[in-house]
Amino acid sequence: MSKGLIIAAPASGAGKTTVTLGLLRALNRMGHVTRSFKSGPDYIDPAFHAAATGQPCLNLDAWAMSPDRLSNLITGEADFIIEGVMGLFDGAPPIGKGATADLARQFGLPVVLVVNAASMSHSVAAVVRGFATHDRDVHIAGVILNNVGSDRHAAMLRTALAPLNIPVLGTLPRSADLARPSRHLGLVQAGETQDLGRFLATAADHIATHIDLLALRALMAPPRAPGPRGPQDRGAAPKTIALAQDAAFSFAYPHQIADWQAAGTKILPFSPLADDAVPEAEAVFLPGGYPELHAARLAANRTFMQSLKDATQTSGIYGECGGYMVLGETLIDADGTPHKMAGLLGLTTSFAARKLHLGYRHLTGRSPHKSGRYTAHEFHYATTLDAQGTPLFDATDAEGTPLPPMGLTEGRVAGSFAHIIDRA
Numbered sequence: 001m002s003k004g005l006i007i008a009a010p011a012s013g014a015g016k017t018t019v020t021l022g023l024l025r026a027l028n029r030m031g032h033v034t035r036s037f038k039s040g041p042d043y044i045d046p047a048f049h050a051a052a053t054g055q056p057c058l059n060l061d062a063w064a065m066s067p068d069r070l071s072n073l074i075t076g077e078a079d080f081i082i083e084g085v086m087g088l089f090d091g092a093p094p095i096g097k098g099a100t101a102d103l104a105r106q107f108g109l110p111v112v113l114v115v116n117a118a119s120m121s122h123s124v125a126a127v128v129r130g131f132a133t134h135d136r137d138v139h140i141a142g143v144i145l146n147n148v149g150s151d152r153h154a155a156m157l158r159t160a161l162a163p164l165n166i167p168v169l170g171t172l173p174r175s176a177d178l179a180r181p182s183r184h185l186g187l188v189q190a191g192e193t194q195d196l197g198r199f200l201a202t203a204a205d206h207i208a209t210h211i212d213l214l215a216l217r218a219l220m221a222p223p224r225a226p227g228p229r230g231p232q233d234r235g236a237a238p239k240t241i242a243l244a245q246d247a248a249f250s251f252a253y254p255h256q257i258a259d260w261q262a263a264g265t266k267i268l269p270f271s272p273l274a275d276d277a278v279p280e281a282e283a284v285f286l287p288g289g290y291p292e293l294h295a296a297r298l299a300a301n302r303t304f305m306q307s308l309k310d311a312t313q314t315s316g317i318y319g320e321c322g323g324y325m326v327l328g329e330t331l332i333d334a335d336g337t338p339h340k341m342a343g344l345l346g347l348t349t350s351f352a353a354r355k356l357h358l359g360y361r362h363l364t365g366r367s368p369h370k371s372g373r374y375t376a377h378e379f380h381y382a383t384t385l386d387a388q389g390t391p392l393f394d395a396t397d398a399e400g401t402p403l404p405p406m407g408l409t410e411g412r413v414a415g416s417f418a419h420i421i422d423r424a
Contacts, residue, residue: 063098286323
């Protein structure tokens with residue numbers, strides 16, 4: 001049976017992603033085949049995980065996914081590491097549902113807490129004690145101290161933590177070599193990171209030098225066996241899906257692609273940035289990504305744009321977030337320059353006046369394109385300047401507060417800013 005653990009932190013910015021990447025690469029390099037998962041609706045970190053392990057990294061979302069779905073996803077033979085999101089107990093309002101701690105409770109997995117010790121010494125004991133005693137159903141099995149300034153600093157931290165009897169698995173010195181660039185939706189994507197192999201090797205060396213990997217592996221535990229599983233309704237799947245895949249369209253959840261493939265769907269990838277024609281398929285999916293960074297190039301790619309318009313005669317076309325914007329009339333970039341898009345929906349969006357839209361969403365479909373109920377996530381800075389047409393979804397936030405209708409539908413074309421995670 002496979003075993004696993006969770007890498008979490010008191011808050012964002014503690015370094016848990018870099019620690020997780022270093023652990024994954026170091027363990028696999030030692031011959032310990034280790035899978036990975038990411039808590040929450042993240043797209044970018046899983047791509048780095050996949051680069052570190054050579055295997056897809058699946059999302060485990062305790063807000064959007066049922067316990068059955070989570071249990072199905074975590075099933076496997078190889079050992080695994082789950083990287084948490086934000087702070088260990090941080091989740092959606094009002095009660096924090098969807099926190100990394102929910103996964104620890106459901107699966108009974110040990111948690112290794114990554115603490116950013118850069119600006120503390122003896123106070124580290126209060127932080128770790130608080131997290132260790134906050135919830136008796138969440139077991140803090142070990143601590144990794146990050147951004148440690150010196151051997152003397154490390155000794156002070158270890159002395160402070162000794163009375164807690166929680167293993168300190170290692171102290172990681174500050175390292176400028178492990179800083180990564182970011183942009184408005186998070187870190188620069190794995191596929192765009194120059195010398196990614198060197199970064200992962202450096203992270204693995206850093207971890208292998210300063211972390212007791214054998215002690216960490218010894219903490220791994222088998223996930224708690226799930227109860228009886230209910231039916232898994234994933235809806236009808238098309239026979240073929242043309243899937244946009246490149247630097248502008250990269251935010252597609254691996255579990256959704258796996259669902260389609262399990263249902264017998266053939267995935268036909270293509271690149272709008274390379275001006276590929278849309279393959280003939282029953283459905284076309286333009287996922288999210290960063291089309292605003294490539295708007296001029298997309299607008300000039302006549303083969304892609306014309307084939308997308310031609311596909312409306314035979315295929316259902318759906319766009320999420322960035323894909324939704326490309327289906328619209330105009331996309332205005334951060335410099336205020338307008339770019340003509342496909343013109344299949346009456347939508348004009350702009351990055352010139354950025355505003356953050358963030359949070360989980362409950363969606364109820366209004367059209368045959370997306371009938372039923374869904375759990376989803378919204379995360380974008382684009383502003384909608386104009387939206388003409390039939391709304392696609394009724395929506396509420398995580399607390400059930402009604403929101404304005406989301407998305408648009410016209411003929412065979414539909415889209416919205418929401419990233420669908422699962423059926424509700």
